[in-house]
Amino acid sequence: MGASVGLRAGILSLAILLIFGAAWHIAVSSGASSGPAMDPEYAKLMGITATSGKSAMPGPLDILAKLGEHLKRPFYDNGPNDKGLGLQLLYSLGRVGLGYFLAVLVAVPVGFVIGMFPVIYKALDPFIQVLKPVSPLAWMPLALYTIKDSGKSAIFVIFICSLWPMLINTAFGVAAVRKEWINVARTLEVSQWRQALTVILPAAAPTILTGMRISIGIAWLVIVAAEMLVGGTGIGYFVWNEWNNLSIANVIVAILLIGLVGMALDLTLARIQRRVTFPE
Amino acid sequence: MSDEKYISIEGISRQFAAPGGGKTTVFKDLWFSIPRGEFACIIGHSGCGKTTVLNILSGLELPDEGVAIVADKAIEGPSLDRAVIFQSHALLPWRTVLGNVAYAVTSRWPKWGKAKVEEHARAFIEKVGLKGSELKKPSQLSGGMKQRVGIARALSIEPKMLLMDEPFSALDALTRGTLQDEVRRICVETGQTVFMITHDVDEAIYLADKIILMTNGPEALVAEIVENPLPKDRTREGMHKHPHYYAIRNHLIDFLVARAKSFKSEIPADYDPKRPPIVRPVASPQPVPPPNSANGTAAA
Numbered sequence: 001m002g003a004s005v006g007l008r009a010g011i012l013s014l015a016i017l018l019i020f021g022a023a024w025h026i027a028v029s030s031g032a033s034s035g036p037a038m039d040p041e042y043a044k045l046m047g048i049t050a051t052s053g054k055s056a057m058p059g060p061l062d063i064l065a066k067l068g069e070h071l072k073r074p075f076y077d078n079g080p081n082d083k084g085l086g087l088q089l090l091y092s093l094g095r096v097g098l099g100y101f102l103a104v105l106v107a108v109p110v111g112f113v114i115g116m117f118p119v120i121y122k123a124l125d126p127f128i129q130v131l132k133p134v135s136p137l138a139w140m141p142l143a144l145y146t147i148k149d150s151g152k153s154a155i156f157v158i159f160i161c162s163l164w165p166m167l168i169n170t171a172f173g174v175a176a177v178r179k180e181w182i183n184v185a186r187t188l189e190v191s192q193w194r195q196a197l198t199v200i201l202p203a204a205a206p207t208i209l210t211g212m213r214i215s216i217g218i219a220w221l222v223i224v225a226a227e228m229l230v231g232g233t234g235i236g237y238f239v240w241n242e243w244n245n246l247s248i249a250n251v252i253v254a255i256l257l258i259g260l261v262g263m264a265l266d267l268t269l270a271r272i273q274r275r276v277t278f279p280e
Numbered sequence: 281m282s283d284e285k286y287i288s289i290e291g292i293s294r295q296f297a298a299p300g301g302g303k304t305t306v307f308k309d310l311w312f313s314i315p316r317g318e319f320a321c322i323i324g325h326s327g328c329g330k331t332t333v334l335n336i337l338s339g340l341e342l343p344d345e346g347v348a349i350v351a352d353k354a355i356e357g358p359s360l361d362r363a364v365i366f367q368s369h370a371l372l373p374w375r376t377v378l379g380n381v382a383y384a385v386t387s388r389w390p391k392w393g394k395a396k397v398e399e400h401a402r403a404f405i406e407k408v409g410l411k412g413s414e415l416k417k418p419s420q421l422s423g424g425m426k427q428r429v430g431i432a433r434a435l436s437i438e439p440k441m442l443l444m445d446e447p448f449s450a451l452d453a454l455t456r457g458t459l460q461d462e463v464r465r466i467c468v469e470t471g472q473t474v475f476m477i478t479h480d481v482d483e484a485i486y487l488a489d490k491i492i493l494m495t496n497g498p499e500a501l502v503a504e505i506v507e508n509p510l511p512k513d514r515t516r517e518g519m520h521k522h523p524h525y526y527a528i529r530n531h532l533i534d535f536l537v538a539r540a541k542s543f544k545s546e547i548p549a550d551y552d553p554k555r556p557p558i559v560r561p562v563a564s565p566q567p568v569p570p571p572n573s574a575n576g577t578a579a580a
């Protein structure tokens with residue numbers, strides 16, 4: 001009674017987390033002793049050789065310890081295969097930021113033109129419809145072949161996957177601007193340029209930002225896979241590398257951080273979206 | 281320049297693509313004029329093309345035939361000389377009240393500084409009775425207040441002519457009455473030339489000097505032009521006591537109910553679209569005027 005919905009939900013979330021953590025802990029510690037003895041040859045094949053006697057699956061306390069280790073030294077750099085998690089995340093964020101930014105530069109103006117001229121909309125629609133469903137990773141070989149640089153190819157893949165939602169949403173938002181708002185500007189003899197900036201842009205901004213929000217989510221999904229392919233640096237490469245090192249604890253820590261960063265990106269865009277949204 | 285024909289609509293017609301292919305002619309060979317300083321209303325059923333005529337006057341649309349002339353110049357596009365008050369108020373919802381009016385003011389006087397624009401905009405917001413609501417967004421306003429902002433925005437550019445498309449039709453009766461009073465006061469004070477679309481016969485009688493009657497579409501015609509016989513100093517509360525009030529009211533209602541539809545099938549032999557008949561409905565002379573009538577019938 002009396003407690004707000006938010007508070008009650010918070011308590012429930014915490015309880016779920018604790019129950020999950022406890023179940024995980026119990027499963028991991030009992031699983032080690034009771035599990036049937038595995039044929040060592042088979043275990044070798046499965047990649048859990050080095051951990052005989054103890055479950056290969058780390059428990060929640062191991063993860064917390066690992067997380068603490070990483071948080072103490074997030075940005076160290078001991079050569080190609082040993083970099084701080086913070087540094088790896090920054091590499092990934094850098095690629096996403098650059099590819100996404102280039103996509104904004106292309107998608108918003110092009111979307112504007114497509115939205116303003118129905119003929120161009122119709123003419124480009126088949127291309128967009130065919131290219132949009134292509135997995136961005138399918139572009140990777142083409143990018144590697146033409147750009148000949150794995151880092152730039154990853155940025156290109158981010159560019160491609162961010163492009164479509166922003167392009168389509170911008171075009172849609174621009175095309176759906178209420179005629180009467182444009183007519184207001186026209187009767188005030190507002191130039192086409194000023195109309196685009198003072199009427200169409202603010203009117204379409206909520207839709208454009210919806211597209212930008214979808215894009216940043218996709219870009220963050222794709223960067224992990226792209227970095228697994230191109231290697232070198234980045235959180236995706238880190239995950240793959242730690243799998244090769246059989247450090248499941250590191251993989252789980254990375255998953256947690258990928259989720260948190262993704263959430264932060266989404267919240268940032270949601271906040272901007274709220275600022276440009278207007279009630280009617 | 282001719283003040284008698286400040287606005288002159290000369291033989292305009294407008295066609296749209298019909299849904300099933302081909303074309304429908306909304307109206308054809310329309311002629312009328314409005315002198316400077318006159319308040320003209322146009323009445324007709326939905327779909328007869330009133331908004332299209334207004335769009336042609338505003339310059340948002342061009343006629344397919346004929347010309348619309350303002351101050352001896354053919355209308356070729358929108359102009360800041362002709363302000364439009366839209367039926368749906370058409371405020372920009374992301375701007376405040378002040379921002380909406382200021383947008384019009386900066387468009388009219390691009391060289392003005394921010395302070396001057398704001399001061400000018402505030403003066404017009406005050407004029408329509410919205411002082412104190414300058415920083416509200418349109419979504420925080422009632423329908424009547426939104427329409428006031430629309431009126432302030434139109435007046436703020438100090439246009440030579442006002443074009444209004446059923447500006448009060450979405451409002452409740454009380455708000456409508458107050459806004460009619462204010463618009464009439466402002467227009468009489470400033471001698472505005474006005475073209476207004478309305479559905480409301482009483483609104484037309486109260487506001488208009490002249491009422492243009494349009495027949496049903498397609499191929500609508502101007503059936504006749506009705507001069508308002510009521511005195512210029514009429515009031516909304518008092519006008520229905522005037523002896524000519526029922527004459528003009530019945531004339532207009534009779535047109536809307538019956539003649540708007542039948543006019544085209546029984547066009548008078550001497551009907552000339554270039555000079556639609558001008559009618560001035562007055563009360564038929566009464567045999568014995570009541571001796572101590574409060575407002576003497578002789579006034580008209």
Ligand SMILES: Nc1ncnc2c1ncn2[C@@H]1O[C@H](COP(=O)(O)OP(=O)(O)O)[C@@H](O)[C@H]1O
Nearest residue numbers: 296297306325326327328329330331332333497
């Ligand atoms: N842009 C348009 N395209 C096709 N038909 C239109 C268009 N604008 C108006 N019309 C048609 O023209 C006729 C007159 O419309 P309108 O001027 O809005 O009438 P009113 O304002 O008298 O109700 C209607 O039948 C309407 O369907």
Ligand SMILES: [Mg+2]
Nearest residue numbers: 330331332445
């Ligand atoms: Mg209309």
